[in-house]
Amino acid sequence: MTAPRESVASAIRRALLTPEPKAKVFAARDVARRWRLGRLEWQFDEPMPEEPAWPAEPELLPPNRMPKRGKAGSERGRIALWHALAHIEFVAIDLALDMAGRFGAQMGRGFVDDFLSVAADEAMHFALLDRKLRRLGCHYGALPAHGGLWQAAHETRHDVLARLAVVPMVLEARGLDVTPATRERVRAQGDEDGARILQRILDDEIRHVRFGTRHFVAQCEATGANPPESWKTLVKRHFRGALKPPFNDSARSAAGLSRDFYDSVASETNARLAHNS
Structure with a gap:
């Protein structure tokens, strides 16, 4: 008798609750x-953890307690950069x-x-960056890290449109x-291996933003909502940071994120920052 297949929700939950970095990498890819x-x-029979x-x-x-990375190009500065990226x-x-x-359901x-x-x-x-750190005589976990990166997910856990607006389409x-x-800074330091890693990440992230934008737009259009206006409303409500130029308009356009979405939000952010300075 064939054993029942594991549900997709169970497999995802198990990967989320895997703490050790190499094991999490394996679990996510598996x-x-x-x-x-x-x-x-196709069964969503288990809740996702908080x-x-x-x-x-x-x-x-x-963020306000993170140590300075050190001078750009110094050994300490390079290690801090790759650790932050990892x-x-x-x-x-x-x-x-x-x-x-x-x-998903x-x-x-x-x-x-x-x-x-x-x-x-x-x-x-992550595996590429962790390997890069080890070649520099370091490892992931050796330095402090930004503690607020999960906050956007937690605050949008009940609203898929808000999650799409903030995570792929902002962060x-x-x-x-x-x-x-x-x-280009890494390449100027003679680190062509590091430049190749960053190019690979950039190429993939364009696709990731495209996924988020496509699903966001489809959901808005299904309900008759205007995608850029809906996005602006959700970003103002759920994103605590600032959208600051310069923007990589060509990469954003390749990802389906036109200036209709972010131009006016960036202008309002700049005006608010100028008023408060």
Whole structure:
């Protein structure tokens, strides 16, 4: 007698509750592979945890307590950069898993396809960055890390549109803006291996933002809502940070995120910052 297949929700939950980084990488990629091969049941029979399991290290700190990275180009500065990037990608694994597991039943199979593939990408990114750290004589967890990266997920856990608006369409889109300049700084230091890693991450993140934007727009259009206006409302309500230029308009456009979405929000943010300064 054939044993029943595991549900997709159970597999995702188990990956989210895996704390050790290498094990989480394996679990995320395994969930994505088994889903792609039809080896997981379309069943959302287990709730997603309020937050994922994480290792004891790195120490998570609020942004205002994060130590300075050190001079750009110095050994300390390089290690701090790669550690910060590794932490972003580590948390991104859980953001993508939670997206698929929390909202998949509501959004359908294509949504789960997309965000489990994102989780596998983020796991691969983290593995590349962790390997980079080890070549520099360091490892993930050796330095403190930003403790607020899960906050956006927690605050949008009851609303898929809010989650899409903030995570792929703000946080990941910000990566499209800043990664090219980081890549060029790394290349100027003679680190072509690091530049290749950053290019790979940039290429994948364009696709991730495209997934988020596509599902956001489809949901808005299904209800007759205006996508850019809905996005602006949700960002004002749920995103605590600031949308600051410069924007990588070409990468954002490739991801389906036109200036109709973010131009006026950025202008309002700049005006507010100027007023408060």
